[in-house]
Amino acid sequence: MSEFEDEAIVLGARLHGETGAIVHVLTEQHGVYAAHIAGGASRRLKAMLQPGSPVVFTYRARNTDQLGSARLEASGQGPDLLDDPTGLLGLQCAAAMTREVLPERERHDGAFHALNALLRAFAIPDIWPAIYVRYETGLLEAVGYGLDLSSCAVTGSHDDLVYVSPKSARAVSRASGEPYHDKLLRLPQFLLSSQGGLSAGDIEDGLKLTGFFLERHVFHPHNRPLPEIRQRLSEALADRPA
Structure with missing residues (x-):
């Protein structure tokens, strides 16, 4: 049996069956989880299943390998972006x-x-x-x-870092990178x-x-x-x- 309750942010949901939904959340202490939400297709839960909604996520599964079920309780309001x-x-x-x-x-x-x-x-x-x-x-x-x-991949300098090497993912200074600027990321x-x-x-x-x-x-x-x-x-x- 796997059970826990955690603060979470809804990442998205899709309908499952006639009345349920599968929700994905990012929890504070358990990472990304998917779960079945009974009644997830209802108008009452629709707003709570929108991306960005903060919820309390109560999860339960018979074993760790299966898709479990969860209950959601609103713990705040997500961003109001309908006009943006x-x-x-x-x-x-x-x-x-x-x-x-x-x-x-x-x-x-x-x-x-x-x-x-x-x-x-x-x-x-x-x-x-x-x-x-x-x-x-x-x-x-x-x-x-x-x-x-943190520093230039070529010289170790901490100053005038304006590029990133696509090979090493390290910063490169203006002077060191200028001859290769067309091959570097800004x-x-x-x-x-x-x-x-x-x-x-x-x-x-x-x-x-x-x-x-x-x-x-x-x-x-x-x-x-x-x-x-x-x-x-x-x-x-x-x-x-x-």
């Missing part, structure tokens, strides 16, 4: 990427708290895209492929410091950077592309005025 199509797209993308990147049933406390921070950031339209990019760097770190932005300065500020093109460069390594290390090894919603988010944010 780009923000809603960002929320849906964050939920989809979390589900696709993190292995199921592996504890990832950092990802849970980072997703909570991102959900709060959606209230600030000028800020959340940068927080979203940071969230993807955290997903990479959670699965063992974090970027090393490093937006907001990834180096929360005080770095945002310049035109930074979000686009940040999404290209994290997308490159997510494709290489997470999706391509399993013959899968980046989720289509991720491409739509990149296009939507690239079209936004700086």
Whole structure:
């Protein structure tokens, strides 16, 4: 018998049978879990099953290998983004990427708290895209492929880091990288410091950077592309005025 109760964030749900649903959540202490929700097709539970909804997730299964069942209780309100199509797209993308990147049933406390921070950031339209990019760097770190932005891969210098090597995922300084700039990934300065500020093109460069390594290390090894919603988010944010 497997049983637990945990704080969780809903990542998505789909109908199952006539009245039920299968929900995916990111829990604080147990990682990503899927479960059957009795009555999940009901109007009462519909809002609670939307991506980003904070819930108390009470899970039960006869054994650890089977899909268990769960009860959900609302523990707060998710972001209100009905009048913000780009923000809603960002929320849906964050939920989809979390589900696709993190292995199921592996504890990832950092990802849970980072997703909570991102959900709060959606209230600030000028800020959340940068927080979203940071969230993807955290997903990479959670699965063992974090970027090393601490110093230049060539000289060890900590100054003027403006590129990332696609081979090593390490930062490269302007002077060292300039001869090879067309082969390197651009490093937006907001990834180096929360005080770095945002310049035109930074979000686009940040999404290209994290997308490159997510494709290489997470999706391509399993013959899968980046989720289509991720491409739509990149296009939507690239079209936004700086």
